[in-house]
Amino acid sequence: MTNSESRASGMSPEQLREAIVQAVIPLIAEWDAVTNAQIAHAASIDEATLLHVFNDKNAVLIAAAQAHMMTALDPTQVVQELQSIPLDQPLAARLVETIHALDTYHGRIATLLAPLDAYGTPQGQPTPDSGTAGEPRTRPFSREDFRAAARMDVIGQAVTKLLEPDQEHLRLQAGTLANVFLALYSGRKRTPHPQPSQLSAEQLVDLFIHGALTTTNRA
Template structure:
């Protein structure tokens, strides 16, 4: 390329890509500051001008709503579960499911908790406005997660008492209960031992 040849510009982001980039940048700041976070802080962290935020979000409330919606989404948990290596014992696979679910619930709790504690009330069931509540399809999210976990039981399918999907559903139900009561609940190793081998030692 000669000195006078025009430089090729990198392709710009679509509005949807820019929204997603801004939301992902904003999430840890919202978890830390709640409603006190400023769009100037988010813009600096994203390496963009503050005006760029308002090209894709009508106002700060809409951005915060999008952050709540993103914190509630389960696609990344399903993707993490799908990537768990199958060449390890079943207990190891299930321990990775527990870690992925713990991380998801911690991120979600941090974002929603920070917003509620800093005064964001009355914006739907989760503080994310109508758009967040409308976009939350619990049945689909649960089904996708059960299907992803069921795949982890496939190598042991012939040894299962029930179909993999039923076992996965039971495991996730127990895991959610353990996660909610982690402070006074069993250690993960004990939980997995009882789940896989039963409550009796015989």
């Protein structure tokens, strides 16, 4: 029995699939050039085993791309950073720290997903659904899938906790305002204008807290 056969025989189908996917992630940027033989070698299995688990090269690379994306979008670290912001600071200071934490999170995403920009998902190729053990989904990976992977609900809960100490002074519930703040932040990230036209963290927080009108012009 070869080492490849030994490795494959010692794993369940799910474990083998996951091992292949993780081994292939470094090859994502070489999508067009990589071969079945290279993929099998990276996963320490033979080509027959590879093609028993995945239909073809694209299938395994798509699965690897999705796994890499899910890792990049994992919000665990940013939520921990948000939870570590001292609640005894003024609200504005808390929210500025929130923006810095979110900027760091999106910077990590951009860095980790950079290899995906080199190829993109081939047109017409289904993306494996993370909940179906490799069975192909019938629709493209959508913006809502990205939001689910990034767990914006968890991030929203963490931001809510940062607003709650000032609840008695807020016009709306902290949870509602957390969603508004994140929407304002997302708009800042998507602005088409280059720096320095983009609002600073301090400017965005001031706009969120005090609104668009100057003090003398508020109705």
